[in-house]
Amino acid sequence: EVRLVESGGGLVQPGGSLRLSCAASGFTFSNYEMNWVRQAPGKGLEWISNVSSSGLTTHYAESVKGRFTITRDTDKNSLYLQLSSLRAEDTAVYYCATGGYCLSGSCYNIGYFRHWGQGTLVTVSS
């Protein structure tokens, strides 16, 4: 069974930093692209970043580019999101989600999110 468990959320002051983690199990983590999607309270979903299965390629939404950094550790089967220069509008539940997977040079199911964690709440407030 695929399991994604986020952690690291909490209350942080504007301008502060936080590191979110996502522990993955039940699948071959190293084959999968991974994503972060967030949802502000009472609002819709916003994709913010992803990292390729190799960890070499990343993409970001403009709203977080230059402030957030996505990384992964295959040995620990973990995904991370470093949040910096936080603003009130970054307050949201942050979900990690699986993306496409690559096998023998071919990639499949790119772009949508099959498995999701339960989310971790980040609150940016003074």
Add this chain to the structure above:
Amino acid sequence: DIQMTQSPSTLSASVGDKVTLTCRASQTIRSWMAWYQQKPGKAPHLLIYKASSLESGVPPRFSGSGFGSEFTLTITSLQPVDFATYYCQQYDSYPWTFGQGTKVEIK
């Protein structure tokens, strides 16, 4: 960025009804469309990918259609567990974007 517009924002329906939700993209996204269901306090759940492919384990009363810039999600014979918010998402080009959601509520 590709803008995704869902309509209606809220839909009131009864158990057993057939409902159709619409999502329009600001430019063509070919068939690179996914639909998700989300219940309060829970993570989204994938229903449909590539516009019309039903995710494994999703009941066949859900179906998706469309190509280019206009897409629909249809639920035939609405069940009590289907009252939720539904989101469309394009993955034709970065940044991947979601619609604002359609809430399906009990009439």
